Amino acid sequence: MSRAVEAPDTQPIDRARALLRGAHHVVVLTGAGVSAESGVPTFRGAGGLWRQYRAEDLATPHAFARDARLVWEWYGWRRTIVSGCAPNAAHHALAAAALSHADFRIITQNVDGLHARAAREPRAIPLELHGSLYRTRCTRCAHRWDDRSTVDATSGDTLPHCDACGALARPDIVWFGEALDDAVLGEAMTLAANADACLVVGTSALVHPAAGLADLTRRNGGSVVEVNVEDTPLTGSATVVLRGTAATIVPDLLAS
Numbered sequence: 001m002s003r004a005v006e007a008p009d010t011q012p013i014d015r016a017r018a019l020l021r022g023a024h025h026v027v028v029l030t031g032a033g034v035s036a037e038s039g040v041p042t043f044r045g046a047g048g049l050w051r052q053y054r055a056e057d058l059a060t061p062h063a064f065a066r067d068a069r070l071v072w073e074w075y076g077w078r079r080t081i082v083s084g085c086a087p088n089a090a091h092h093a094l095a096a097a098a099l100s101h102a103d104f105r106i107i108t109q110n111v112d113g114l115h116a117r118a119a120r121e122p123r124a125i126p127l128e129l130h131g132s133l134y135r136t137r138c139t140r141c142a143h144r145w146d147d148r149s150t151v152d153a154t155s156g157d158t159l160p161h162c163d164a165c166g167a168l169a170r171p172d173i174v175w176f177g178e179a180l181d182d183a184v185l186g187e188a189m190t191l192a193a194n195a196d197a198c199l200v201v202g203t204s205a206l207v208h209p210a211a212g213l214a215d216l217t218r219r220n221g222g223s224v225v226e227v228n229v230e231d232t233p234l235t236g237s238a239t240v241v242l243r244g245t246a247a248t249i250v251p252d253l254l255a256s
């Protein structure tokens with residue numbers, strides 16, 4: 001009995017490869033799933049809780065005003081975890097693609113710095129939409145600084161304070177209800193609107209405005225390729241969906 005054999009170019013991964021190779025401008029949007037195989041917990045789904053809290057309970061100005069110690073403790077825990085993690089094959093493949101193609105830009109919602117650690121040149125450093133786990137800023141003045149220190153949250157006095165004015169400091173991260181940096185968001189929107197292809201990797205696509213970037217590409221006639229282990233709100237409108245983990249699929253997708 002003969003069995004129909006699918007032509008190689010009908011496989012989703014081949015279609016996705018062809019779309020990306022044919023695109024002049026590629027933009028990549030990543031989320032927590034790209035770092036999952038590095039050991040960084042995602043926000044939603046299994047392992048997404050710290051103690052009994054969700055990101056929505058802690059990543060808000062209101063939560064910080066109510067209990068700065070608790071919020072700093074969470075960030076201290078995350079700094080410790082991420083410090084023990086390394087970029088995985090997906091971060092490395094994306095960085096290599098950004099180095100070999102001038103118009104391949106990475107935009108990340110992640111604050112873990114793993115894309116930047118995989119980048120060997122500035123061109124491969126991503127736009128960080130939601131800030132960085134390793135930057136701290138003053139709650140009163142404009143001072144902000146790189147900060148890889150461990151957090152001592154035993155009392156209000158031991159929390160990070162501003163060297164310039166002495167006020168309480170906070171993580172330099174965009175919390176719910178806060179505006180993203182205008183320049184960073186503007187650049188991300190321009191890249192997405194002008195892209196022929198948007199590769200979306202490991203995001204639940206629930207958090208806006210980041211989740212709207214792929215739609216900008218699509219509405220301007222570009223393609224959307226989604227890599228995720230499960231469905232998201234983008235799945236239905238994506239041009240190609242690749243079901244599997246980032247560290248398995250992305251290197252295969254971008255192999256030259």
Ligand code: BJW
Nearest residue numbers: 031032033042043044109176177202203204207208245246
């Ligand atoms: C794998 C995998 C593997 C697992 N391989 N895949 C429009 C509609 C509705 C609401 C809004 C809207 N516009 C704005 C809002 C409000 C709000 C929002 O979006 N709320 C929704 C939750 C409903 N947005 C905001 O508040 C934003 N601000 C704003 O809009 O301001 C307006 C304003 C203007 C002017 C003045 C004032 C205000 C700010 C959003 C900031 C979000 N920040 C956070 C927290 C930062 C804290 C921190 O990191 O410490 O950023 S939220 C959290 O979610 C974090 C993430 O970057 C973000 C996205 O999560 P992500 O990356 O998608 O992770 P997960 O865990 O959700 O998903 C992981 C995915 O990976 C899953 O799909 C898995 O299947 C997959 N996966 N393993 C591949 N191995």
Ligand code: ZN
Nearest residue numbers: 138141162165
């Ligand atoms: Zn200050």
